[in-house]
Amino acid sequence: MQLSQVKAAVTGGVSGLGLAVVRHVLDNGGKAVMLDVNDEAGASASAETGAEYIRTDVTSEDGVVEALDRAEKAMGGINVAVNCAGIIGAGRVLGREAPMPLDFFAKTISVNLVGSFNVAKAAADRMQHNAEGAEGERGVIINTASVAAFEGQIGQAAYSASKGGLVGMTLPMARELARFGIRVMTIAPGIFWTPMVDGMPEHVQQSLSASIPFPSRLGRPEEFAKLAAHIIESAYLNGSTIRLDGAVRLTPK
DSSP: OOGGGOEEEEETTTSHHHHHHHHHHHHTTOEEEEEESOHHHHHHHHHHHOOEEEEOOTTOHHHHHHHHHHHHHHHTOOOEEEEOOOOOOOOOSBOSSSBOOHHHHHHHHIIIIIHHHHHHHHHHHHHTTSOOOGGGOOEEEEEEOOGGGTSOOTTOHHHHHHHHHHHHHHHHHHHHHGGGTEEEEEEEEOSBOOHHHHTSOHHHHHHHHHTSSSSOSOBOHHHHHHHHHHHHHOTTOOSOEEEESTTOOOOOO
16 A cells, blocks of 8 residues: 555654654555544644644544544544554552552553554544455554563563563464455554653763663654654565564563
8 A cells, every 4th residue: 555545543653763664655645533531742743743633542442443433533433443542551550558459450451452443443443445456455453552561561560461462462363354455554663752750850861872772762753653654665564573673672670
């Protein structure tokens, strides 16, 4: 699929990795809609890019269906879904005052894993009716995991579980949706330059950069967007997770 043919629904699309994907798609002649819950950032991103912002809670089944209905109408269809919405969910299993509350763990799983599945299955339901493209392709779903899915640090039990679930979901979903001509891929980013990192002290930023073997810097959102674009354009990429991390391997702490 060429980027000029893309009609993408991007969750977490008003900032960070999601916004980078939106910009890249638009810059290459495609269409994109931003699904997020940050109204202020959504208004700003919409004014900058011209893409429509639709307030969307990815954990709401009905809400996602309604959002994709609007996105489909705005773009004249949906053939790409990129899941970038997520929360950090940092916390120790045994905290200083008490064990991690179960609802905290459940919320992290709900947003990062269940939310991504919710969007993926609703998008696939639409994609199956698309006209066939080259080699019978009808759509592409890209999920965002993390290197924490493989080397979670202390305090990342909930986050790593949610991202590990995305990695585990990729192949079976790709196998099931293959008969509809829908591909499923996952990107596992390392330490990227996001709004959260931007607010950290400079010495912390430098320490993070030094931990990455090569190149010794934080990942750029544009690099994530370029990989997402490569996945969209390369029909033989399917059912796999790609690490995008500068060879970093997270240490226990």
